[in-house]
Amino acid sequence: MVEQAVGLPVPAIFTLALILGGAAIRGPYTSPVQDYSAFGVTNEMRDAFFQRIASTPKGIRAELRVVQRFDEAWQYTWNALEKFPLVHVDVDGTRGLCCPLPDFLFRRVTEGLFYDVVGSDPRFGDRYGRAFQDYVGKVLGEVFTGERFVIESERT
Structure with missing residues (x-):
């Protein structure tokens, strides 16, 4: 999904x-045309x-x-750098990307991916719910062993 x-592919995103x-922890700038093929990331993947x-x-x-807000809710407004943690810049005539807050980059490719997927497929809720139910069932099965407990799936 x-x-x-x-x-x-998820491995390319995380790589x-x-x-x-x-x-970015060492320095905020990187080249937008850097070759990552040694890591299994094609130029098309990089560009996407x-x-x-x-x-x-x-x-x-x-x-x-x-x-933007200028009232008591200003502190709760969303920072656009969370959606776009990389900023296109021009340094002395050379195109580059700046990552001013590396933590936002890591958040974007973890919890941010969740929000990308949620809005992309109307069946996501059902699929996510079933996967979560399966996971909880496996955990309960490991914790509550023996005949004393019966674990049942959700039912209407």
Whole structure:
């Protein structure tokens, strides 16, 4: 479901996030045309990843304008860098990507993926619910062994 919603295999997403996030801790800038083929990430995958989680300063400002608040709720507004943790910049005529907050990059490819998938498929709720139920059933089966307990699935 993630690959269908995002257009990228999960291993490629996590590989790029780990490489870029680790590099961003040392320095905020990276090249948008870096070759990651040694890690099994094609240029097409890299470009699709950047298209999904990178924006221009102008684009981020536009996102911020939509949600900005100047009242008691300002502290609860959403930061557009959570959606676009990479920012397209031009450093001395060279295109680059800046990752000002590496934690936002890691959040984007973990909990952010969940929100990408939720809105992509109307069957997600049922699939997620069944997977969660199966997981809980397995945990309960490991904890409550023997004949004393009976574990039953959800039923109407």
